[in-house]
Amino acid sequence: MLKNSRRVIHLFLLLTFYIGVVSCNKDNTTGLQKKIDEYNQSDVGLKDYYTPEDYFYLGVAIPLSFIDNQKKTNLMKRHFNSITAENEMKWSSLQLTEGTFTYTNADKIVAFAEANGIKVRGHCLCWHNQVPSWIFKDGQATASKELVLQRLRTHITTIMTHFKGKVYAWDVVNEAIDDGSSVYRNSQWYAICGEDYIIEAFRAAREADPDAGLFYNDYTAIDPTKRDKIYDLLVKLKAEDLVDGIGLQGHWNIGYPSGLLISDAFNKYRSLGIELQITELDVSVYTSNTDPETTYTDAIEEKQSAAYSRFFNEFRTFKDDITGVTFWGLADDYTWLDNFPVRGRKNYPLLFDVNLDPKPAYFEIIDF
Ligand code: GLA
Numbered sequence: 001m002l003k004n005s006r007r008v009i010h011l012f013l014l015l016t017f018y019i020g021v022v023s024c025n026k027d028n029t030t031g032l033q034k035k036i037d038e039y040n041q042s043d044v045g046l047k048d049y050y051t052p053e054d055y056f057y058l059g060v061a062i063p064l065s066f067i068d069n070q071k072k073t074n075l076m077k078r079h080f081n082s083i084t085a086e087n088e089m090k091w092s093s094l095q096l097t098e099g100t101f102t103y104t105n106a107d108k109i110v111a112f113a114e115a116n117g118i119k120v121r122g123h124c125l126c127w128h129n130q131v132p133s134w135i136f137k138d139g140q141a142t143a144s145k146e147l148v149l150q151r152l153r154t155h156i157t158t159i160m161t162h163f164k165g166k167v168y169a170w171d172v173v174n175e176a177i178d179d180g181s182s183v184y185r186n187s188q189w190y191a192i193c194g195e196d197y198i199i200e201a202f203r204a205a206r207e208a209d210p211d212a213g214l215f216y217n218d219y220t221a222i223d224p225t226k227r228d229k230i231y232d233l234l235v236k237l238k239a240e241d242l243v244d245g246i247g248l249q250g251h252w253n254i255g256y257p258s259g260l261l262i263s264d265a266f267n268k269y270r271s272l273g274i275e276l277q278i279t280e281l282d283v284s285v286y287t288s289n290t291d292p293e294t295t296y297t298d299a300i301e302e303k304q305s306a307a308y309s310r311f312f313n314e315f316r317t318f319k320d321d322i323t324g325v326t327f328w329g330l331a332d333d334y335t336w337l338d339n340f341p342v343r344g345r346k347n348y349p350l351l352f353d354v355n356l357d358p359k360p361a362y363f364e365i366i367d368f
Contacts, residue, residue, distance in 0.1 A: 035363050045079035046351075049366045055319045057082040059121060059326030061280065063334075064088055064105045067112040072330060075356055076118075083113045084121045084279070084326055090130040095155055098134050103162060110166050121279070121326060122163060124171035124217060125156050126201045128187035136188045145193045152189075152197060153204040160208035169213035169324075171247055171279065172205045173198050177218055177229045198233065202242035213323075217247030217279055222257050222265035234272055245275030251328065252311065253284040254303040262314045270321040278315065280328040282337060282349035283307050283361075289341045296332075296348045301360055308351070308361040316368060331356045 047058045059082030066072045076083070087093055088106040095101050113120045135151050136143050143151075160170065176198050178185045189197045198216075205214050216234060220226050230246065237243035246269045269276055285300050294300065315322055329335045331352035338347055348354075351362040 032360060032363075036357055039358055043078060046362075046366065047079055047081045049368075050325075052081065055316065056277075056322045057119060057324040057326075059084055059119075059279075059324055060330050061086045061123075061326060061328045062109070062330060064108060066330065067108065071356055073112075073116075075330060075352065077116050080118065082119045082121055082324055082326060083109065084123045085109045086328075087130065089122055089159075090124060090127065091135075091155065092130045092132050094159055096132050098132075098151070101158055101162070106163075110163065114166065120163075120167045121324065122160075122167040122170035122212075123279070124174040125159065125205065126152060126172060126189065126197070127174040128185060128189060129175075131188075136192060143192065145196070148189070148192050149197060149200050152201055156201060156204040157208045160205060160212065164209050165211075167212060169215060169245070169277075170205060170209075171217035172214050172243075173201050174217045175219065176216075177226055177233065179220070179226065183229050183232075195233075199237070199240070199242070202237055203240075206242055213244040213275065214242065215245045215247040215275075215277065215279070216243055217249065219249040219251055219280075221246065221248040222261045224261075224264070227265045227268060231268055231272070234269070234274065238272055238274065243274060245277055245323065247277050247279035249328075250278040250281035250311075251284070252281070252307070253287050254300065254307045255287040259310050259314055262311065263317070266314065266318045266321065270318070275323045276318065276321045277324040277326070278322070279324070279326050281311075281325060282328045282335065283311070284337055284347055284349050286342075286345070286347065293345045300348075304348070305359075305361040305364040309364045312365040312368070327351065332359075 050056060050058055058080050060076055060080045061084040062076065063086045066076070085106055088109055094103065094106065110120055136148060138144065138147055156172070176185055176187070176190070177183065184190045184195055193200075202214060205212070216230065216237065218226070218230055221230055234243055234246060248265070266276060283304055285294065285296065285304060315325055327350060329350050331354065332348045332350050333354040333356070335347055335349055337349050338345065351359055351365070353359050
């Protein structure tokens with residue numbers, strides 16, 4: 001008898017718990033659906049919540065193919081007032097063969113932006129990746145420092161002259177700082193030219209288009225050790241008035257970085273009196289290279305919203321120093337993180353889902 005009534009109570013408790021969970025989930029879903037319905041009935045976008053006057057430009061990095069996809073162009077136009085070409089302005093896209101400059105694809109992105117009143121961020125003039133090997137060769141031999149610097153100058157001058165008045169800011173040098181104990185990355189640029197290639201790149205850029213904002217761009221720029229090395233480089237560049245800002249890429253994840261790491265870095269860079277831009281923001285759902293592939297569960301979605309919320313809190317706090325926040329991708333249907341650092345591991349790092357609908361993270365960052 002006692003056993004039976006215990007069983008009944010047990011069952012009752014289980015049932016209550018179950019009903020609670022179901023209705024709570026239903027509430028969340030309905031809540032989100034309601035927000036999406038309202039969103040679909042309006043045309044207000046990110047750039048209206050974060051105006052350039054009060055906050056910063058909102059940007060998105062896209063491949064050329066997006067400009068022929070109406071659903072995507074609508075989404076871009078609604079939310080963003082700055083565009084970065086994902087690959088089309090890199091060295092190997094613009095000057096694969098020495099002396100032959102190919103602007104067709106980059107020009108199409110610029111024309112799309114111009115037609116829609118969107119600014120263009122140039123990315124990037126000098127990097128160790130996506131560069132043709134001829135830069136570092138002289139016949140069969142390694143090119144001299146003079147030859148490499150001359151090629152660098154020619155590239156930067158030609159490209160920036162072509163895009164003068166159309167590209168408002170450039171990542172002049174990308175990822176030149178070492179992740180380990182050295183100061184500079186041991187790239188071919190560095191092996192041949194030492195740090196002079198960085199300074200020369202900025203000099204050429206300043207001369208080619210004095211009106212363009214010049215940025216040094218890097219990842220993990222909030223990591224204290226790397227941050228301090230970047231800072232020292234910026235001091236050198238600033239002494240010659242060669243740099244206008246630091247681009248912090250912002251390839252972050254649902255657990256990293258903390259608000260404190262971000263604000264410490266922002267404070268350090270801002271003390272130089274330069275602009276801060278987040279240039280390649282995405283928030284991976286994986287916190288390590290070895291995390292197994294996951295489905296995008298409610299729990300992960302919630303963690304991601306919390307991370308986005310934390311990041312944008314910091315961005316708003318530093319709104320007087322930050323002039324741009326660019327996402328590295330438009331929606332979860334297309335992201336480089338599906339193949340990096342693990343090939344074929346699906347990721348969901350952006351504000352819009354695979355169907356281009358806004359995710360909870362979107363509603364989180366516009367709610368302030
Ligand atoms: C770096 C570069 C970008 C892009 C990403 C990966 O962050 O700066 O241009 O190549 O890697 O997509």
